[in-house]
Amino acid sequence: MAHRETQQRRPSIHDVASRAGVSAATVSKVLAGVTTVKPENAQRVFDAVDLLGYRVDPLASDMRRAKRRIIGAIMPEFESEFFGQMVSELEALAEQRGFTLVAASSRESEAREKEILARMHDWRVAGIVLAPVRNEHGPAAGFMKANGMTGVLIDRVLADDAFDTVSADSAAASAEVARALVGKGHRHILVVGLGQQAATVRARLEGFRATALQLVPDIRIDVVLAESEVEPLRTLLSDYFSEGANRGERPTAVYSLFLKGTLVALSEFRRRGWHCPDDISLVGFDDAEWMQVTWPAIAAVVQPVREIASNAMDVLFRRIEGEGGPPRARLEPCKVLMRESVGSPGSGPHSGGGSRQ
Amino acid sequence: MAHRETQQRRPSIHDVASRAGVSAATVSKVLAGVTTVKPENAQRVFDAVDLLGYRVDPLASDMRRAKRRIIGAIMPEFESEFFGQMVSELEALAEQRGFTLVAASSRESEAREKEILARMHDWRVAGIVLAPVRNEHGPAAGFMKANGMTGVLIDRVLADDAFDTVSADSAAASAEVARALVGKGHRHILVVGLGQQAATVRARLEGFRATALQLVPDIRIDVVLAESEVEPLRTLLSDYFSEGANRGERPTAVYSLFLKGTLVALSEFRRRGWHCPDDISLVGFDDAEWMQVTWPAIAAVVQPVREIASNAMDVLFRRIEGEGGPPRARLEPCKVLMRESVGSPGSGPHSGGGSRQ
DNA sequence: TGCAATGGATAAATCGATTTTTCGCAGTTG
């Protein structure tokens, strides 16, 4: 342990060397675990390290290597549970490999995404975990490709010809949702989504539609997709329900393809005084802690965050260590939690107390 | 713009120097904006920079300075909206000053908090934004003090004799909650919290209690505090209500001092089949996006995340630049959103449809 | 004319490690 060392300059490897009566090179070798050092000298080094409280400066240590022990993580946002957990997991995984994680939020902007990436390239990070704003074909992935960076794409991504990808198996999960809703008797379902996140949303939509149509060929599936912003979706949804009301028709269930959509749907239900599941059923892609304590609890598709994070890091580190071969696209299975917000159509009063149980 | 530059070694300052026909020192000066360089040479440097697509290596650049252009941020978790927004804000603020933010989650562990801090010290970060797990007197703050690090403490903190602090004005907000609940006629209120986060929780509790007692001296305020984990709170709360039921008494409102407590309370209400606000009213410290779309919408105290982040960074950078003087404790005012989960006691049926609108 | 001052740029030191090269010394071998 360090003795006093108030707020002085921290000891460098040379301080340790002179204290131990050896050269800096020897200290470096001892700390790196090289065996060609006399045990006696090694001991002196360890003693000096203890005495001075010496710790390697990771910055200086990284200077000479081409790939520094830094991993960059770029997420579209930090505010949601999903990406919050993701960053937390990634950080832990990087740390346990002796790497530092530098995380940045692209705030849903592809321009910012590229800027951040350029800055991380300046840092000569060993690898990047990129959760693109839109999909695998954005400018960020292009930048990575053009600059020979190693990285892995996650979440809003299906497969790529240059980078490994890891994401939730949206299609399979959506198929399961379709089976559940159809099984409950729903024959008119609205799907809500954000359009430009092409890859994932398309997978979720098609997975749902294909399965539903296969089970009930004449099922009616309406789709409301906003371009890229959440706000327009609110209007679109409101208009959709108003038009339906004019024609005296209304879906009995809503499947939201992403978290914000679930919030928008709930908000719209509130505005219209509709209750789940009596007036309408609701399932959302993406789970959140609050969904199980509200009344009713909201049914949701749970993405396997841990698995995505851990597989992304695994494959990333394999690439960093030089593993070759074509990029692989990995899909992790989701869990579908059918909570109280889903019921059978027309089984409850159109307002008033929710189903107890 | 860089021409091809596939995945070769990136150009260094020497490459630029030789291309421009000057020395590396001159290049460094030009890029640093030193004026003692002949305009012609400066132009040649800029041209070479453009041609090669040169960018300064921040790591190498930081090598010589004692304080590196890195800011460390340590949060208890990343999963909540509050800390997610906080990290997002801090990152933006650091970036706009040319600093890189390295964020890490202590995962509510003081031991981890100190480890992370030690690692950041290894990086010779210029400053630390620490949101301590417990309060300002934890081991992490001690470590910072002992090592002469500069930093600012935020969130679960009131004031410190070594570091500046920035946090929400918990006491004032709680007083406002008290006024609101008392105004609605509540005379028996339960306060739920997590005990060991001493500073903040005490302020919230005392701010509430003092104001409530001042308004209605014989008001009854029960308190359920868990030590540090959320899970025990669930049991404590359940026991509290069961005991109350045995004696035929029950509070008419619950004030949760932190987000998880609000979730636990809601969960307990569900279990007992109680609805807000007819059976019981609820206010929580900490707002979340979902609280305004659920039915009922949950009343909450909104913490001024942006203000806290921005003030924390301001004061931190002032200290980094060497400003002296005693540490200052800053309190940012909160906003209290009284939503539908709060009503007057005994005004609604004990179950069934919530109040519309 | 001579010497100091100054502008502008380069050489060299520095930051703190890692890695390569060199070197000294001991023990073998021819």
Added chain:
DNA sequence: CAACTGCGAAAAATCGATTTATCCATTGCA
């Protein structure tokens, strides 16, 4: 006894910038 082998450690080069010291030409002024 010279040459060779090898071990262990020190010296030096390196990474990519910044900063300090140094140097060369002018220019200014006595």
